[in-house]
Amino acid sequence: MDTEAQHEKRDRSSDTPTGTEERSRFSRSAGLFGGPGTAGRPWLSWRRTGLLGLLCAVFLLLLSTFVLQPFLIPSGSMEPTLRVGDRLLVNKLAYRFGTVPERGDVIVFDGTDSFVQEPAQENPVTGLLHGAAAALGLAEPAETDFVKRVVGVGGDRVVCCDKGGRVEVNGRAVDERYVYAGDAPSRVPFDIVVPEGTLWMMGDHRSNSRDSRDHLGEPGGGMVPVERVIGRADWIGWPMGRWSVLEPTEAFRDVPRPGNGAHG
Template identity: 70%
Template sequence: MDTEASHTQRGHSSPVEGEGRSRSAFSGAAALFARPGWFTWRRAGLLGIVCTVFLLLLSNFVVQPFLIPSRSMEPTLATGDRVLVNKLAYGSGGGPKRGDVVVFDGTGSFVPEHAGDGGNPVGEALHGAASALGLAEPSDTDFVKRVIGVGGDDVVCCDAGGRLKVNGVPLDEPYLYPGDAASKVPFRIVVPLGTLWVMGDHRSQSRDSRDHLGEPGGGMVPVDKVIGRADWIGWPASRWGAPGAAGGSGGGHG
């Protein structure tokens, strides 16, 4: 009888002890948050710094927000859109493909080397951090365009129907701005290996590879200057989603 009684007492007492411990933990947490001075501006500032550093690291190595500064990629990307640039898109050895919308550093291809030298280093660093978080316009050396030709491609403007031809095959471009011609500038180029021929979707408003044909590099963008692929429109909310699909492309490399 004594044994049965002791088992019964333990059976009834266990939940009470557990409940007591839960109440004690809750009371301790409540006391911590109710304690005067648990929140201070110093702690808030430190938390803000930690979050900013984390976001900068994420932006530098994985995904970078990019603020679209112009109309050159309409209707795919509008001025003020913030796109998420996937910096790991080409990390496995596969390079950009025709139709990809890419962000790249145009130094040496679209803008001269050392074009940005002589500015305020502190101001440039702050602007760089803000643009890396998508809070400011990108650097004057960063561009967003669509890949039309990859290394080895023969790109021609234009056929009898006004379409670009890649490796002899007319290019279907459903992403073009309504009413725009594929190009009003005739050209024929063979893209050197390791480079890209890029153009904006709003051809009449885009300064792209066509505008640098007579310059060193001939308007070609080195693949190693590609920052990443624009995979997603993150803002505004009404435009959430992947950028417009690429059109069909010609045969050959890529």
Template identity: 65%
Template sequence: MDTEAQHTERDRPSTPEERSRSARVTGDDTARLAEDDTARVAEDDSAEGPARGRLSWRSAGLVGIACTVFVLLLSHFVLQPFLIPSGSMEPTLQIGDRVLVNKLAYRFGDQPRRGDVLVFDGADSFVREPAEENPVAELLHGAGAALGLAEPDETHFVKRVVGVGGDRVVCCDKEGRIRVNGTQVEERYVFFGDAPSKVPFDIVVPDGTLWVMGDHRSRSSDSRDHLGSPGGGMVPVDKVIGRVDWIGWPFARRTALAGTDAFARVPEPGSVPAGAGGHG
């Protein structure tokens, strides 16, 4: 006799009512189990939600810090925004312009040339070394200036190179124009109505230094104003921060800074005959 088969048969509901009752019990158990599973999933989601939010904010913060560090490093070594604070370089550069200073322009053996527009540190040549400030305020201001959001340091200037080492620069000849190494310079970038200079001078630029002037001559404090200073108004080449290559803002003025051919005919210093380059 097959007892296993009998037990199996005995366990099954014998009547339709019993089978219906069994189905209801099984269905209720399944529904209850499904509800329990849903509740557990909801609890897990509610527990993970804040952690996910915290992770998201933390990630965003780390990305922001990384981007800021990258921009500051780029500004320090490669390309620095610079806010133009005055009208000394009008019409070439206007108040409020944000220019991009190419810090690699003179890093690989190239030297500043006549006509270049430069940003340089005028400490000990144009101004005295400023007094020390609060370190935190100085750091914040430096970061703002590096991003072009704040005015540059008081020792930083933007001017145009008129004479390089060895040049004789004279102002003014009988036609009221500057001569460099005996050659008259047609300075079409000078602010309309300004004289090349109302201050007469006749200087020879020492090697390793630059003679610089603003394009708005009547509003520019430049090499002419420091003729009696220890450096004689000259800017050491190693104080040059970089060359202004682009205007980045305002949007309507975005452009590469145009070069000038004003000095194209100027000979090199060694080719100038003795006594040439005077007032004429």
């Protein structure tokens, strides 16, 4: 009996360190993976959160650079299609595989040497931070980035205005229903032929848009090189009440190819 009692006591006492060791091991591993053990080491949690945030930011920047870029609308030049504060989702793959901008497309482009002759100089660090914020749709775009509608492509003759006050492309009047209510298609007369590889761009709010018309007398004549196109505006992603797809317009459906209907 005494021998059995001693064995039982020895067995119970040997269980205690093992249980303590298991609990201690569990506590250490829980501390590494965000469980109760992190209470004594909050820096682990902060480091993990910071790393996750950095990875998310890098992913979003890569997505914005190569695939889909948010673009904050800073002015009313494209009303009523786009309003101040809208955040576009710009499809950067739209023209990457042999497809080219078409009449009626709403596009975002770099206006350097067409809309902006001498970009303003800025602090490199400030420019980098602003560029990153703009790429995520958190800040206004760079002063050289614009959003307008394609009205003429290479070879087109674009004239304003015909006897009915409408814009003509290759001799065919265009019914521009997207133009801001009460605006004339243009109060500035023009008659131009778009050089190959360039685009003639106009805002939908014609009386409140500085576009190709305003740069006719400058180098480049207001024409935007196709290689300066950043992407096509396909969606309004924010605010939620404005979420929508930018449907293609039918305004240019009957416009003939260059040279098949232009009159001189």
